Amino acid sequence: MSTTVTKTRTAASRETVPTRGAVTPGPVRRNPVPGILRRTLTTGAALFWTAIVVVPIYWLVVTSLRSQADFTADSPLALPSHPTLDSYRAVLDGDFTTYLLNSVVVTAGTVVIAVAVALMAAFSIVRNAGSRFSRVSFRLFLLGLAIPLQAVIIPVYLLIIKMQLYDSLLAIVLPSAAFALPITVMILVSFLRDVPRSLFEAMIVDGAGDWRMLWSLAAPLARPALMTVAVYDGLQVWNGFLFPLILTQSGDKAVLPLALTLFRGQFGINVPATMAAVVLSTLPMLALFILARRQLVAGLTAGFSK
Helix, strand or coil: CHHHHHHHHHHHHHHHCCCCCCCCCCCCCCCCHHHHHHHHHHHHHHHHHHHHHHHHHHHHHHHHCCCHHHHHHCCCCCCCCCCCCHHHHHHHHCCHHHHHHHHHHHHHHHHHHHHHHHHHHHHHHHHCCCCHHHHHHHHHHHHHHHCCHHHHHHHHHHHHHHCCCCCCCHHHHHHHHHHHHHHHHHHHHHHHCCCCHHHHHHHHHCCCCHHHHHHHHHHHHCHHHHHHHHHHHHHHHHCCCHHHHHHCCCHHHCCHHHHHHHHHHHHCCCHHHHHHHHHHHHHHHHHHHHHCHHHHHHHHHCCCCC
């Protein structure tokens, strides 16, 4: 039997040995043109999108450094022949600092209220995930995402009048925080659901209550998500225009988005001064985004594994 197996292996090996003069087929060569074309299209699309984003910012900064005479004489995208900071001085000599302070107060107040309330609501929803009240509450928060701001501006206006808060910064803070709650609760619930339940059970064994678990466990672990919603809500409130337009009237209660229209009327056709006001109004949120970019990315990528 062993002799038969040996003969069979020898015959199989002889069949696999290529004979002289036989041509061994080489690897199949793929056409490199589709790959090059795909990379070219991808690079071109990236450059096109970069141009769409960068060119308006470049024009904004360059225009703010021009004088009124250079703005009408030079090409829009050309570097200013005589750069000047006169437009910035004209803006800062006005009431810009008052508008900036109002925006800071409104944004900070809205973010603090929205994040604090949303954190408590998200913690309660996650801790009582099996109850009917928790499910209904979360669905009501999600329903708030489908309600457009413009559809309820009249009821909000009447409510602010009844509360005697019209023409005050609090009239902007309260509705802005209310409309920031749905997206904030959704992100925090998605993040807190990934926190191991064993950590909560360990704190319960140690005698911790809900408030201690909230501030000693949930809040520190949810720091990336908290930073994410804080930056997102801050950007929305900082750029908000409808609430300040409808719910305030006095010039000393104006925030930056509303004040930019006043600058345009104040400076007439002085476009460089208006662009200088726009540049100054974007610097605080740009600095916040740069400082919190790592936490922002971590919060956007975490908490969505389930």
